[in-house]
Amino acid sequence: MNAVEVKELRKTFELCTGKAFNRTKKLVEAVNGISLNVPAGQSVAFIGPNGAGKSTTIKILTGILRPTSGSVQVLGLEPWSRRSQLAREIGVVFGQRSQLWYHLPPDDTFELLARIYDLSKSEFRARRDMLVERFKLESFLKTPVRKLSLGQRMRAEIAASLLHGPRLIFLDEPTIGLDVVARQELRDLIREWNRNEGVTVFLTSHDAGDIEAVAERVVVVNHGRIVLDDSVLNMRRDYLSSKIISVVFHERPIDKYLPGVKLLKAEEYSRTFEVDTRVIRIPDVINEVLQFAPVADVSIEAPPLEEVIAHIYGQAAPCVVAS
């Protein structure tokens, strides 16, 4: 069964430019023929540059906007005509917009949400206690949200959107602004929820790490069309296969050639390499590097997603890849 079925989705906006009598109307195609099926239980990353039609698509899928043409079924419902009913089945997290009450503890928001979603007392307690345990909210459940760290806040935020047991959850930039540790924690939680509870995850992010850690499948949109639709495994192989390793040594290192490793920068005590992980594994590279000289510091980074996406745009001419 498909959680999301989108056929030939189009959305045209009327854009008015100029003032008063010089007003001209221009049609802008924000979404220009997107077709997409997401099987229940899958986790999909939906990415693209700003203005690509990402948020318009999500607004249509959640019932906020009506499309110009095309058909959409989310959990078997047409979102805009059955918005209320659909809202009981989906959860939505906007990384930039909180549904937690800023001056109150998360627990109070949970209680209100229970009322909004008509949960019975026992149902609510059971669900909340489970979320508190899994998301480790215990220590700050009674603390006003304004006093929480961003990481704690986002954990509570996602827990809040899972309270009514949605079958599908939309996450819009959930890790924005988080530090590395909090980001990793959150990714683990989302993935765990997806795997164990079978919740379908629809994620947008600018962070390549989020996509790698959470999603099985990547859909890239640009100019209102799908330009790439592939499994993360393939994408990693094709586009995310390189890692950047920076090493600082205590002494001057000896340089040695390794296959699949390219020297990007060399200073007296430091080296930066680009590693092709299809050719050589990261641990092997590290092992080799340790031989060069006593190591003071190592860092491993993925190339930023912008670069990866730019790479995809460079390669893929606008075409729709069937899933």
Add this chain to the structure above:
Amino acid sequence: MRFLRKYWFIGLLAARSNLVYLAEVYSRILFMTVILYIFLRLWQAVYTACGTDRLAGLTLQEMLWYLTITEAIMLSAPRVSAQVDEDVRTGAITGKLVRPLCYPVAIMSANLGERTIRFALNFIAGSIVTFLLVGPLHVSFYGLLALAVALPLAFVIDFLSCFMVGLAAFWLEDTTGVYLIYSRMSMMLGGMLLPLELFPEWLQQIVKVLPFPNVVYGPAHIFLKPDLHEMLGLISRQCCCAAGLSLIIAMMWHLALRRVFSNGG
């Protein structure tokens, strides 16, 4: 001179940034229309009921012009106290202290510049409405002259009071309430809705020694009924009031600075 020019520039800048809001003018006119129309009907009924053509020495026409000026004065007040309050709370005030400007004087320049424009806007909007409702006012040269002296002093007094309320943020958790009480007091006791002559005798005695009429009633009344004796009285009262308030502010300022430096903000 260079010293003064700095503050002149701050005032000018605040005035200019307020001119941008031309849409403001529309909404001011709308606002003034509603208020002044209601006042006209109210006082028409009163004059008819009393069967006189003068109350508190004012004709109906003059009464409406009086209310136009007092409304314009009250409505033009920028929220100084809120700004000072915020500067105190965020600690921005300590940042501003290190700049080569005297904080109270700098903020006063900005305030007076903004207020002048806002008063002009309100007054023009109100005048258009009042002119259409009751016709022109016979303006005397001395009246204008008196207004030109009394009004700036009134603005200074109002500013100083608001600044004082804002500074109270060093000691109080919230000053918006205090500000609202102050503004209601000046509205009621300053004579925005009723000229002081119409107050009961006992209240007139009390109000005379309070600062509020120097801001509202004083300038409006001297403009309509210029009189040298009253003028001198008003200006001396205004000056005393301003001096007194400055003294209190200076004291508060020193106490506050001690707090800032001992607590590190």
Add this chain to the structure above:
Amino acid sequence: MTKKLLNYIWLLGAYVRLNLSSEYEYRAAFWSQVIAMIINDCCWLAFWILFFQRFPVLNEWKINDVITLWAVVAGGFGLAHGFFGNAISLAGIISRGGLDSWMCYPRALLPHLLLGKTHVTSWGDAFFGIVAYLVLIHPDLYHFTLFLFLLLTVAVTFVGFSILSGSLGFFVGNAEVLSEQLRFALVSFSTYPPGLFDGVVKLVLYTLIPAAFVGYLPVEALRTLSLTDAALCLVGASFILTVGATVFSIGLRRYESGNLTEMRG
């Protein structure tokens, strides 16, 4: 149907509790805002008391009638925006695209959205209205029951009018100022004795700016214990609420079609 209504009342209770405890996090600010509003209302009452001391009768209205008027208008306004505080910010919410997050809940959009926030100072108004009526008018039980009923119809009228003026945000680029002015006009006209207005203005006060339904008719109903007038208040309130809700839902279709999103850029 009943079950659904009860369900929403249940939800209303939850929102009121949360709203109040959220505002109460800053105790001093909460109380100073509430008390300042009570003082504000008292100032106006003081003005009218002064006024009626000087001019005892105004178009057949006495001081008690004006006190009743203020009690009804302030009380109704207070209840309306204390419970449905977002009614006041509706125009802003629409123009900033704030409906999105409310649309993700399984509830009727408009009532749920209105519940989302409380307007703190309104509680001061509500308190003032009820206490002023009890203390200054000494009503018997019958009058007081009717008063409470009228508070409800007045509150519904205010909510309906706020929805109507706020929904202009769907049709005009930025309707915040416009909607504020309309609300201001309603409050201003309804807080003066209605006998002052006649002709076209009177017609307007029964239609476009329904001041008659929040001020004049409720006072008439209480003065003469007229159930006809009370019924008229109820009819007027339902009508205005219906119009407001209809305009909102028409506007919402524009919102859903995304005609607004581009304006926001």
